Amino acid sequence: MQSSAIPVYELDAFERLVATSPNVLAEHPCVVRGFTAQWAASRSWTSLENLTGAFGSFPVTAGAPQFTTHKHAKMCQVKTDFGTYLRYVRDPDRLEELFEGKWSKGDASVLRALDLPLYCGNLRLVRHSREKVLSQIDPLVPDPIEYLNDEIPYYYQSGNHVWLYVSLAGALTPLHQDNNAVIAYLAQLQGHKEAILYSPADKPHYWRRDLGYMDPLSPNDAEFPSWREARPWTASLNPGELLIWGPNWAHHVVTLSNSITVSFDIVNALNLGAYTRSHDWRVELGLIARKNADLFRARMPHPRIRAAFDDTEDGHLGREVMLCVLRDALAAPLAERSRRVKAEMLQVLESA
Ligand SMILES: O=C(O)CCC(=O)C(=O)O
Ligand SMILES: [Fe+2]
Numbered sequence: 001m002q003s004s005a006i007p008v009y010e011l012d013a014f015e016r017l018v019a020t021s022p023n024v025l026a027e028h029p030c031v032v033r034g035f036t037a038q039w040a041a042s043r044s045w046t047s048l049e050n051l052t053g054a055f056g057s058f059p060v061t062a063g064a065p066q067f068t069t070h071k072h073a074k075m076c077q078v079k080t081d082f083g084t085y086l087r088y089v090r091d092p093d094r095l096e097e098l099f100e101g102k103w104s105k106g107d108a109s110v111l112r113a114l115d116l117p118l119y120c121g122n123l124r125l126v127r128h129s130r131e132k133v134l135s136q137i138d139p140l141v142p143d144p145i146e147y148l149n150d151e152i153p154y155y156y157q158s159g160n161h162v163w164l165y166v167s168l169a170g171a172l173t174p175l176h177q178d179n180n181a182v183i184a185y186l187a188q189l190q191g192h193k194e195a196i197l198y199s200p201a202d203k204p205h206y207w208r209r210d211l212g213y214m215d216p217l218s219p220n221d222a223e224f225p226s227w228r229e230a231r232p233w234t235a236s237l238n239p240g241e242l243l244i245w246g247p248n249w250a251h252h253v254v255t256l257s258n259s260i261t262v263s264f265d266i267v268n269a270l271n272l273g274a275y276t277r278s279h280d281w282r283v284e285l286g287l288i289a290r291k292n293a294d295l296f297r298a299r300m301p302h303p304r305i306r307a308a309f310d311d312t313e314d315g316h317l318g319r320e321v322m323l324c325v326l327r328d329a330l331a332a333p334l335a336e337r338s339r340r341v342k343a344e345m346l347q348v349l350e351s352a
Contacts, residue, residue, distance in 0.1 A: 001228060004028070006197070006235040006243070011035050011142060019144050023270060025183055025246035029197050031235050032142060032242040036187045036262075041136040042240075045164065046190050046260055048086050055123060055164070056083025061104065062120035064111055065172040070212040073174065076106030076114060085120045089166055089258070092117060117168035119255075126162045133162060137187070137262055142242075146268040151341035152275070153325045158284040158318070161265035167191075171255040175206065175213040177248050180281050181274035182265035185244035186237060191259030193237040198230050200248035205230035207250070216252045237261075247271035272341065276348040279315055282322070286314030289321050300324045323349055 009017060011034040017024055024030065036042050044050055062085050063077040078099040088098050095118075096108045111118070125133045134140065141147050149155050156162075159180055169191075177200070178184050186193070196216045198206055205226045206214045214220060219227040236256070237243050245251065247270060267275045275281070286308075289296040293309065300321065308320040326346040330339065 001231040003196075003232040003234050006031050006195075006233050008033065008235075008241075015143055018142070022146075025244060026270060027246075029233055029235070029243060029245035029249060031237070032244065033240065035142050035242045036189065036240055038139070039137050039187075039262075041262060042189055044136055045262070048090060048166070051164075051166065052083045052086050055125065056081065056086065058082045058123055058125075058128075060085055060120045060123050062088075062118040063105070064114055064116040064118050065174050066119040066121045067174070067176075068212075069174045069176045070215070071210070073212075074106075074110075074114060076111040076116075076118070077104045078102040078118060079104050082120065082123055085118070086166060088118060089168055092168060115170075117171050119165075119167050119171040119173070121163065121165055121173065122160070123164050124160055125164055126156050126160070130156055137162070137264065140264060141185075141266060145266065147266045148268050148272060148337075148341050149266065151338045152267060152345070153322060153329070153342075154281075154285050154288070155267070157288055158281040159265075163261075163263035165259070165261040165263065167255040167259045167261075169255055169257050169259075171259075173251075173253040175216055175250050175252040177250050178265065180265070180267075180278040181247040181271050182267060183244070183246055183271055184263060184265050185242050186253070187242045187262045187264070188237045188239055189260040189262060190239055192239075192256040193259055193261065194254045194256055195235050195237060195243055196252045197233040197235075197245055198250045199233075200250070202230035203250070213250065217254075247274050272344055273348050276345045277352055282315040282318030285318035285321055286316070287318075289317055290314065296321065319349060 006029045008031040011032055014030060014032045058081060060082050061077055061079050063075055065075065068075045080099060080102050084098055088094060206224060211223055214224040214227055216232060235243050302324060304320050305324060308317040311317060326342050329342050
């Protein structure tokens with residue numbers, strides 16, 4: 001299908017659009033200009049030296065491509081720390097020396113043959129100091145986009161929802177959907193990227209359960225015979241621009257010039273039900289509960305929680321913990337907005 005250029009708005013025009021059409025992100029992604037300039041991160045996170053000082057010791061992996069979403073895709077990967085990854089970004093020719101003994105998939109010679117740079121996309125920024133990190137990207141969303149993140153129990157623990165991407169020209173994030181049906185944005189602080197997005201309604205044409213996602217730059221006719229029926233929505237992303245998309249939109253992102261990007265995940269009225277029905281946060285919450293079993297058992301002395309701890313399925317434990325937290329919260333006085341969110345989550349979870 002004919003591709004569509006993702007519409008570009010100045011911040012005030014985008015804010016008027018969202019005010020009159022709150023569900024616009026379900027219709028199409030948007031590029032917004034003039035939002036990130038107000039962030040402290042536009043200055044503090046655009047220096048690799050600052051980033052090394054703030055996050056250099058955090059453990060990460062870096063892959064080429066960032067991860068794979070097709071059964072037959074090849075990949076290289078190293079286990080390292082963010083500071084070492086940033087040294088690689090400064091000087092990619094130090095590949096062999098920096099990652100000696102760190103390869104979990106492939107090695108330096110396979111990587112050179114793949115002709116893709118390593119790309120780290122799993123820095124867990126918010127696990128350690130949420131306020132310090134969120135204050136750098138304040139305000140978190142353009143007015144009047146609503147976000148209910150803070151009303152969702154364990155939101156920032158049961159999933160990574162703030163991402164910092166530092167990437168070399170050529171770095172690839174293959175086509176995928178984000179976990180937990182979040183609304184998400186890419187805020188470009190430095191360098192350029194090119195993104196191709198597809199509506200969830202077109203998914204039968206670009207995804208197969210047995211294979212995964214197609215490559216939008218080189219669709220395989222035999223594997224995805226109806227790929228022409230899927231409409232690609234395209235945008236090039238320049239410094240100071242924000243690309244925002246609705247729940248379950250698939251995206252493929254190529255870094256065109258050395259780049260720094262912040263990504264943030266949003267839950268609001270558009271996707272609270274889909275978020276609640278997702279499996280990903282349940283598994284993470286179940287794992288947190290298992291790691292802190294004594295604390296969770298003591299706080300939630302219920303037979304169903306006890307039984308869920310004996311169940312081997314982390315997602316089941318996560319769901320039971322959430323049910324318990326929601327019921328306890330709703331039994332006490334709550335602000336109206338918080339009550340509304342938790343009541344909807346409880347209703348969705350009880351009926352699923
Ligand atoms: O910027 C990229 O390379 C991809 C980012 C992405 O997929 C995301 O933030 O959801
Ligand atoms: Fe993504």
